[in-house]
Amino acid sequence: xxxxxxxxxxxxxxxxxxxxxxxxxxxxxxxxxxxxxxxxxxxxxxxxxxxxxxxxxxxxxxxxxxxxxxxxxxxxxxxxxxxxxxxxxxxxxxxxxxxxxxxxxxxxxxxxxxxxxxxxxxxxxxxxxxxxxxxxxxxxxxxxxxxxxxxxxxxxxxxxxxxxxxxxxxxxxxxxxxxxxxxxxxxxxxxxxxxxxxxxxxxxxxx
Amino acid sequence: xxxxxxxxxxxxxxxxxxxxxxxxxxxxxxxxxxxxxxxxxxxxxxxxxxxxxxxxxxxxxxxxxxxxxxxxxxxxxxxxxxxxxxxxxxxxxxxxxxxxxxxxxxxxxxxxxxxxxxxxxxxxxxxxxxxxxxxxxxxxxxxxxxxxxxxxxxxxxxxxxxxxxxxxxxxxxxxxxxxxxxxxxxxxxxxxxxxxxxxxxxxxxxxxxxxxxxxxx
Ligand code: SF4
Numbered sequence: 001x002x003x004x005x006x007x008x009x010x011x012x013x014x015x016x017x018x019x020x021x022x023x024x025x026x027x028x029x030x031x032x033x034x035x036x037x038x039x040x041x042x043x044x045x046x047x048x049x050x051x052x053x054x055x056x057x058x059x060x061x062x063x064x065x066x067x068x069x070x071x072x073x074x075x076x077x078x079x080x081x082x083x084x085x086x087x088x089x090x091x092x093x094x095x096x097x098x099x100x101x102x103x104x105x106x107x108x109x110x111x112x113x114x115x116x117x118x119x120x121x122x123x124x125x126x127x128x129x130x131x132x133x134x135x136x137x138x139x140x141x142x143x144x145x146x147x148x149x150x151x152x153x154x155x156x157x158x159x160x161x162x163x164x165x166x167x168x169x170x171x172x173x174x175x176x177x178x179x180x181x182x183x184x185x186x187x188x189x190x191x192x193x194x195x196x197x198x199x200x201x202x203x204x205x206x207x
Numbered sequence: 208x209x210x211x212x213x214x215x216x217x218x219x220x221x222x223x224x225x226x227x228x229x230x231x232x233x234x235x236x237x238x239x240x241x242x243x244x245x246x247x248x249x250x251x252x253x254x255x256x257x258x259x260x261x262x263x264x265x266x267x268x269x270x271x272x273x274x275x276x277x278x279x280x281x282x283x284x285x286x287x288x289x290x291x292x293x294x295x296x297x298x299x300x301x302x303x304x305x306x307x308x309x310x311x312x313x314x315x316x317x318x319x320x321x322x323x324x325x326x327x328x329x330x331x332x333x334x335x336x337x338x339x340x341x342x343x344x345x346x347x348x349x350x351x352x353x354x355x356x357x358x359x360x361x362x363x364x365x366x367x368x369x370x371x372x373x374x375x376x377x378x379x380x381x382x383x384x385x386x387x388x389x390x391x392x393x394x395x396x397x398x399x400x401x402x403x404x405x406x407x408x409x410x411x412x413x414x415x416x417x418x419x420x421x422x423x424x
Contacts, residue, residue, distance in 0.1 A: 090384035091356045097385055125364050125373030125380075126355070133381050182386050187378030194377035 029166045036080070036106060037162040039068040040155070043079030043103065045096060048086030050113035053145040062148040067155050076102040081158065082135070083151075087115030088128040097178065100135040105173045108162070110154055111137045114144045119194070129194035134184055136176045215302065216246065222303040223248035226270055234260055239310070249306040251291075257309045258320040264296060264305070265325045272296040272305060275326035278333055280340040282313060282367050289313045292342060294322070311342070313366075321347040339365040357392040358383070 042064075046054055058064045058072065073079035076099045088096060100109070111131050114120035117140045119129035128134060138161060141154035165172055178184050220243070227241040227250050237256035242249055252260050264272045276295040283289055290313040296305045311317055321344040322329045333344040334353040341363035344350055352359060360383075361374045373380055404412065416422070 090380060091354075091387070091389075093381065093384040094387050094389060124371055125361065125369070128381065128384070129377055133377075134385070178385060182382045183378065184385070187376075187382075190378040190381055191376055196372075 025166065025168050029168075032167065033163045033165055037068075037159040040080045040108070040158070040162075041071050041073040041078060042069050043073050043076050043082045043099065044085065045082055045099065046085040047088060047092065048115065050085040050087075050116065050145040053148060054083065054085040054112060054151065057148040057151045062152060064152070064155070067152070067159065069155065076100075077104065079103050080106065081108045081110060083110045083112055084116040084131050085112040085145075087113075087120060087122050088131050088134070089126050090128055091126075093128055093134050096131065097134055097184075101175075101177075105175070106165075108138045108158055109135055110139045110141060110151075110158060112141045112151055112154070113146055114142060117142065118197075120144060123196050132185075133190045133193065219301075219303050220246060220248065222301060223305050226264070226303065226305055229270070230260060230264075233263060247304065247306055249308060251308045251310060254309050254311060254319060257307070258322065261294060261296075261307065261322055262325050264307070270298065271300065272298045272303075274299050275322070275328050275332070276304075278322070278329055278336055280336050280342055280365075282340065282365070284367060290317070292319055292336065316343070317341055318343045318345055320345045323347055337363075339363055341366065356384070356387045356389065358387055 044051070044054060044058075056062060058070075064070065069081075076082075080103075082096075082100060082103060084096065100107075109131075111117045115122060115127070116131050117137075119127050121144075123129070131137060139154045139158045141150050143150050146154070176184065181187075183190065224241075224243070227238075227248055230250060230252075231238045231241070234252070234256055237253045237260065239251040239253060241251075264270045274297040276297050278292070278294055280290065280292045288310060290311045292309045292311060294307040294309075296307060297303070298305075309319055311319070317340070319342065321333060323333065323344075324346070330347070330349070331353060333347050334349070334351060336342050337344060337347075337350050338352040338354050351357065355364070361380075362369055364373075375383075404415075407415075
């Protein structure tokens with residue numbers, strides 16, 4: 001294991017694309033992940049009742065700033081983690097997608113609450129059945145609404161995930177764009193994960 | 208205190224009944240039915256005279272229903288009274304509420320005349336009824352969808368014939384939603400109150416200036 005990483009097929013510029021994990025990269029990883037995981041600036045995307053609980057998490061009693069998240073980043077260009085707190089109607093789908101596209105890498109997303117994760121009680125014509133049909137999601141926080149402790153646990157899970165990342169794995173930073181067919185996932189996957197479950201299976205599709 | 212409240216409610220109810228009586232006198236057969244339920248006086252009127260009746264309620268000095276609380280619509284599964292447009296009125300000074308209903312045939316053309324020229328506040332309410340129920344308001348200057356996005360083409364969601372989850376598959380709905388491009392339909396001016404300043408009533412503009420929230424011209 002040498003200190004100089006072997007040059008990749010594309011020369012020097014391919015450094016991060018090609019190196020396998022070694023002492024330098026793991027040290028760099030540790031430093032970068034330590035910094036990133038402890039200064040996650042959230043982009044609060046509060047659309048409904050869950051946002052109230054998100055605000056409680058940000059306020060002094062639960063104090064999200066203990067996790068380096070005190071600076072709410074209302075500009076997506078300076079945000080690291082998008083927290084979707086609340087149900088997402090189809091009308092907001094292009095908005096959250098635009099905000100996600102505007103956030104620079106590295107970026108993560110937390111889906112807070114039953115509605116953001118699955119559509120929740122709103123299995124209707126107006127509601128996105130889980131924001132993971134629109135953007136990639138890293139952590140799902142269940143609950144309706146999740147208690148602040150729940151959201152903080154989700155944040156800690158995300159931090160744990162970030163600490164396991166490595167610069168030698170470029171696949172982590174791939175932009176998941178909307179495909180030319182206008183969708184972010186394959187249509188059959190969207191249809192499948194949007195299937196009714198729980199109480200709403202007994203509602204028929206035709207009125 | 209409670210007695211005072213109850214007394215006031217009783218007076219308001221009596222006043223509403225009085226209004227209903229005056230309506231029947233003024234418009235005769237166009238006033239179809241009057242009844243009271245849960246402290247609300249409801250008057251059903253014929254669709255073709257509805258506008259004249261509503262205008263009279265607003266402009267007659269003894270009625271003076273100056274505040275339109277809500278315009279909405281209801282579709283029942285009852286063939287006798289299948290569809291109605293509901294106007295909830297209030298006379299602010301007299302503290303009287305009145306509900307006026309217009310019966311429509313859901314199979315026919317769902318159309319009533321706009322009341323935006325009587326109460327300017329009806330503009331968005333009528334847009335909502337159009338969006339959700341597909342009732343056309345004749346004479347409305349800007350009858351666009353207001354809750355659903357502009358390019359939404361699945362129909363009018365609150366109609367009984369509309370399936371709860373919509374007509375299309377979820378993937379198709381997602382595709383159309385992502386494709387909606389809101390900026391193409393709403394301008395920044397439309398979203399900014401600063402631009403609407405010149406259209407505000409004179410009195411409201413004066414108050415904004417006097418309270419220092421807006422520089423004088
Ligand atoms: S999960 Fe519950 S609290 Fe959160 S937005 Fe949905 S309904 Fe509201």
